[in-house]
Amino acid sequence: MTEQQPVAVLGGGSFGTAVANLLAENGVPVRQWMRDPEQAEAMRVNRENPRYLKGIRVHDGVEPVNDLLATLQACDLIFVALPSSALRSVLAPHAELLRGKGLVSLTKGIEAQSFKLMSQILEEIAPQARIGVLSGPNLAREIAEHALTATVVASEDEALCQQVQAVLHGRTFRVYASADRFGVELGGALKNVYAIIAGMAVALGMGENTKSMLITRALAEMTRFAVSLGANPMTFLGLAGVGDLIVTCSSPKSRNYQVGHALGQGLSLEQAVSRLGEVAEGVNTLKVLKAKAQEVQVYMPLVAGLHAILFEGRTLNQVIEHLMRAEPKTDVDFISISGFN
Ligand SMILES: NC(=O)c1ccc[n+]([C@@H]2O[C@H](COP(=O)([O-])OP(=O)(O)OC[C@H]3O[C@@H](n4cnc5c(N)ncnc54)[C@H](O)[C@@H]3O)[C@@H](O)[C@H]2O)c1
Numbered sequence: 001m002t003e004q005q006p007v008a009v010l011g012g013g014s015f016g017t018a019v020a021n022l023l024a025e026n027g028v029p030v031r032q033w034m035r036d037p038e039q040a041e042a043m044r045v046n047r048e049n050p051r052y053l054k055g056i057r058v059h060d061g062v063e064p065v066n067d068l069l070a071t072l073q074a075c076d077l078i079f080v081a082l083p084s085s086a087l088r089s090v091l092a093p094h095a096e097l098l099r100g101k102g103l104v105s106l107t108k109g110i111e112a113q114s115f116k117l118m119s120q121i122l123e124e125i126a127p128q129a130r131i132g133v134l135s136g137p138n139l140a141r142e143i144a145e146h147a148l149t150a151t152v153v154a155s156e157d158e159a160l161c162q163q164v165q166a167v168l169h170g171r172t173f174r175v176y177a178s179a180d181r182f183g184v185e186l187g188g189a190l191k192n193v194y195a196i197i198a199g200m201a202v203a204l205g206m207g208e209n210t211k212s213m214l215i216t217r218a219l220a221e222m223t224r225f226a227v228s229l230g231a232n233p234m235t236f237l238g239l240a241g242v243g244d245l246i247v248t249c250s251s252p253k254s255r256n257y258q259v260g261h262a263l264g265q266g267l268s269l270e271q272a273v274s275r276l277g278e279v280a281e282g283v284n285t286l287k288v289l290k291a292k293a294q295e296v297q298v299y300m301p302l303v304a305g306l307h308a309i310l311f312e313g314r315t316l317n318q319v320i321e322h323l324m325r326a327e328p329k330t331d332v333d334f335i336s337i338s339g340f341n
C-alpha cells in the first residue's frame with residue numbers, strides 16, 4: 001500500500017495547531033512547521049502546545065517540524081497559518097518550491113504598505129501555485145475542543161476547494177466552498193478591527209443595544225468598503241462576513257476583542273498588546289484600513305473613530321459624541337434598497 005502524502009501546516013500558533021489536529025483526526029498525515037526548534041521538539045515529546053493551546057492534546061498524526069525546506073518539498077497542499085507580518089518573509093525565499101502546489105491562507109490580515117491580502121501575496125510569490133483561503137467564525141480553541149464549527153474555503157480553483165473539503169471536512173467541522181476569494185478573505189481581515197471596538201464597549205459597561213448597533217453598523221461599514229474595492233456584498237452575509245463578525249465581536253476568546261477590552265479598562269495599546277502575547281491582527285489592519293478608506297474616499301466612521309482614539313489622541317467620549325451626533329443616515333446603505341428616492 002502506498003503511503004498517503006503529508007499535508008503541511010505552517011505556523012506553530014493556536015490556529016495552526018487546531019487545523020493540524022483537524023487534518024490528523026481525518027487520517028491525514030501532517031507536518032506542522034514552526035520556526036522554533038525547541039517548540040517543535042517539546043511538542044513532539046509532550047504532544048501539547050502549552051503557550052498557544054494549553055490543555056489540548058496534539059494528535060499523534062501531527063509531526064511538529066522546523067525544517068521549512070523539507071516540509072515544502074514533501075507536501076503538495078500547504079495551509080499557511082503565519083501572522084500576516086511574517087507570511088511574505090517566510091515564504092518568499094522558497095518561491096521556486098511552491099510552483100504547482102496548493103497554498104491555502106488561514107491568515108486574516110492585510111500587508112502594511114501594499115494593502116495586499118495574504119492570498120494576493122502568495123499569488124505574487126508563487127504565480128504558478130494554486131491559491132485559496134480559509135475563513136469563517138473559527139476560534140482556534142473552540143475548534144480544538146470540537147465545538148461544532150463551519151468555515152469557508154474560497155478559491156477560483158474549484159478542484160482546490162474540493163481537495164480542502166476532502167481533508168478538513170469532518171464530524172465537528174463543516175467546510176463550505178466559495179468562488180469569491182477576495183470577499184471571503186477581506187471579511188476575515190476587516191472584522192478584527194470591529195472586534196477591538198466591541199471588546200472596548202463591553203469593558204465600558206455598554207449594553208446589548210449598543211453591541212447590536214455596533215455589529216450591524218460594522219457590517220454595513222465593512223461591506224461598503226469592500227464593495228468600493230469590487231467585492232461581492234452578498235459574501236458578507238455568509239460565514240466569512242457576518243458569521244465571523246459576530247463571533248469575534250461577541251467572544252472574550254477572541255484576541256482582538258481582548259485587546260479592545262483591555263483598552264476599555266484603561267490600558268495603553270502597548271500594554272494591551274503585550275499582555276495578550278499572541279497575534280491580534282486588528283491593530284495593524286486598523287492603520288492600513290484608515291489610510292485606504294481615505295484614499296478611496298469611503299465613509300468608515302467606526303474605523304476613523306477607533307483610529308482617532310488609538311493614534312490621534314482623541315478621548316473615547318469625544319469620539320462617541322462625534323459618532324452619535326453625526327448626520328443621520330439611511331439603513332442598509334451599502335446596497336440601494338432603502339425605498340427612498
Ligand atoms: N487563533 C485563532 O482563533 C485564529 C482563527 C482563524 C484565523 N487565525 C489567523 O491565523 C493567523 C495566525 O494566528 P494564530 O492565532 O495561530 O497566532 P498565535 O499568536 O497563536 O501564534 C503565532 C505563531 O506565529 C509564529 N510566528 C511569529 N512570527 C513568525 C515568523 N516571523 N516566522 C515564523 N513564525 C512566526 C509564532 O511563533 C507563533 O507560533 C492570524 O492571521 C490569525 O488572524 C487565527
Ligand SMILES: O=P(O)(O)OC[C@H](O)CO
Nearest residue numbers: 136137138139254255256
Ligand atoms: O482571536 P482573534 O480575534 O484573532 O479571532 C480569531 C478568529 O479569526 C475568529 O474567527
